[in-house]
Amino acid sequence: MVLGKGTEEAQELSLSEVLYETNATKLPYSRLRIKRGENILLEGENHPYFYIIVDGVATMSKNTCKENSILSFFGKGEGIGFLHIENEAVSPVTYTAISEITVHRFPRDYARRRFASHTSFSIFTQMNRIVLPILARESEAHLPSDQKVLAGLIHIGDQFGRLEEDG
DSSP, rough: OOSSSSSOOOOOOOHHHHHHOOOOSSOOEEEEEEEETTTEOOTOOOOOEEEEEEEEEEEEEEEEESEEEEEEEEEETOOEEEOOTTTTTOOOSEEEEEEEEEEEEHHHHHHHHHHHHHHTTOOHHHHHHHHHHHHHHHTTTTTHHHHHHHHHHHHHHHHHSOOOOTT
């Protein structure tokens, strides 16, 4: 927690500050390389790990009756696994590497304990990062195809690039 001038103004800790903070002699994570096109987590699977992307990009997708629908993109410093952080929970989405990526894989129990022990870390803020694209995708599902493509490009641009004056 960082305190302001004479006030108790708390700043929220980042994901990396919460998970990497440790006094242990052994690192609490494994470093993995994942090839382009490989799944990190599968929808419907009870997966015992939580991941932070070190470099590269992954998609979050949901299987529908027609095809897999990409809901969002995740890049450097972002977490994968908030939606199944509880022991009995299964992942409601699939995460797939769209480039070769490096991740740090933490045991899910370790990550859950770290999140619970830091009052300056909001798991709800992290969940919003995941849930809001799902809701946005659902709101755009009935648009004409050209408008869907444009909306998707704008979302990617907002997240990984810069938006020009002409949109």
